[in-house]
Amino acid sequence: PSAASDTGPWPKAELHLHIEGTLEPELAFALAERNGVTLPYATEDELRRAYSFADLQSFLNLYYALMAVLRTEDDFADLADAYLARAKEQGVRHAEIFFDPQAHTARGVPVGTVVDGLARALDRAQETYGISTRLIMCFLRDESAESALATFEAARPHLHRIAAVGLDSAEVGHPPAKFKEVFALAREAGLKCVAHAGEEGPAAYVWEALDVLGVDRIDHGVRCMEDERLVARLAAEQVPLTVCPLSNVRLRVIDDLADHPLPAMLDAGLLVTVNSDDPAYFGGYADDNFTAVRDALGFDAETLRTLARNSFRASFLDEATRERYL
Numbered sequence: 592p593s594a595a596s597d598t599g600p601w602p603k604a605e606l607h608l609h610i611e612g613t614l615e616p617e618l619a620f621a622l623a624e625r626n627g628v629t630l631p632y633a634t635e636d637e638l639r640r641a642y643s644f645a646d647l648q649s650f651l652n653l654y655y656a657l658m659a660v661l662r663t664e665d666d667f668a669d670l671a672d673a674y675l676a677r678a679k680e681q682g683v684r685h686a687e688i689f690f691d692p693q694a695h696t697a698r699g700v701p702v703g704t705v706v707d708g709l710a711r712a713l714d715r716a717q718e719t720y721g722i723s724t725r726l727i728m729c730f731l732r733d734e735s736a737e738s739a740l741a742t743f744e745a746a747r748p749h750l751h752r753i754a755a756v757g758l759d760s761a762e763v764g765h766p767p768a769k770f771k772e773v774f775a776l777a778r779e780a781g782l783k784c785v786a787h788a789g790e791e792g793p794a795a796y797v798w799e800a801l802d803v804l805g806v807d808r809i810d811h812g813v814r815c816m817e818d819e820r821l822v823a824r825l826a827a828e829q830v831p832l833t834v835c836p837l838s839n840v841r842l843r844v845i846d847d848l849a850d851h852p853l854p855a856m857l858d859a860g861l862l863v864t865v866n867s868d869d870p871a872y873f874g875g876y877a878d879d880n881f882t883a884v885r886d887a888l889g890f891d892a893e894t895l896r897t898l899a900r901n902s903f904r905a906s907f908l909d910e911a912t913r914e915r916y917l
């Protein structure tokens with residue numbers, strides 16, 4: 592039996608998805624036209640040819656540059672709606688969606704415009720696509736702690752729409768501890784906490800995200816495998832890790848999908864999930880990642896089922912709703 596059986600893709604939750612990373616070339620050009628923004632690429636094909644990355648930073652450069660087309664509430668609603676339509680086709684029943692407010696406020700787009708636009712699409716998602724949703728507001732770790740604090744304060748009027756805070760962007764040289772204060776404020780405000788750690792950065796950043804930021808989940812975390820004590824702790828505490836296989840290959844975190852540590856992570860008893868990260872850039876949405884690991888790593892139906900169940904176990908859904916998917 593395969594994941595893409597007659598019954599369609601496995602029902603799953605997507606827990607590591609940057610909404611700005613779902614901006615497909617077609618929508619980027621449409622929004623550029625609508626907003627009178629000139630892109631440094633003549634055609635969609637020319638843009639697509641730029642999707643070849645040496646590392647995380649080379650991807651981030653393009654990711655932030657393309658965001659110039661996102662200006663109005665409608666733009667953010669259209670972006671999120673396009674993602675949700677794709678996600679439904681991929682068996683996604685619940686999505687916890689990152690956004691990067693500082694990447695927009697830096698361009699003069701208020702955080703309220705971003706949140707209201709995204710929320711407009713998310714509020715219709717259950718009815719339109721059968722997908723429940725949460726929003727996760729990420730701080731850019733290569734910006735200052737003060738900027739993160741100012742962003743959190745600017746977002747306070749919108750916190751009722753936000754389930755968690757996260758930490759993303761260029762990892763190496765930007766350890767989690769710098770954001771201790773803003774994560775403490777978020778926790779006090781009743782938000783969950785997550786952080787990218789152990790993608791390009793060392794296992795030490797995963798320890799720090801757990802011990803200093805008190806995160807509920809680790810995003811990526813694949814480099815935890817370099818630290819036996821850390822693996823033992825993550826397994827004992829069942830800390831969820833939101834792994835993104837196709838992203839890891841495209842950003843050269845690993846050389847080849849066939850060498851991905853996912854099987855070793857499962858064998859170690861870690862609560863791992865499979866996610867798409869920035870699907871417009873990395874060649875696949877949620878189920879494309881499931882299919883890719885099935886083919887490259889030889890996962891059987893039981894393993895894929897475990898990954899799908901893990902995605903709900905690791906979600907911020909309330910216990911009763913989570914149970915319905917397990």
Ligand code: ADE
Pocket residue numbers: 609612647654759760761762787790838868869
């Ligand atoms: N922002 C968007 N995608 C990211 C990733 N994979 N790592 C860090 N920051 C990101």
Ligand code: ZN
Pocket residue numbers: 607609759787810868
């Ligand atoms: Zn990510």
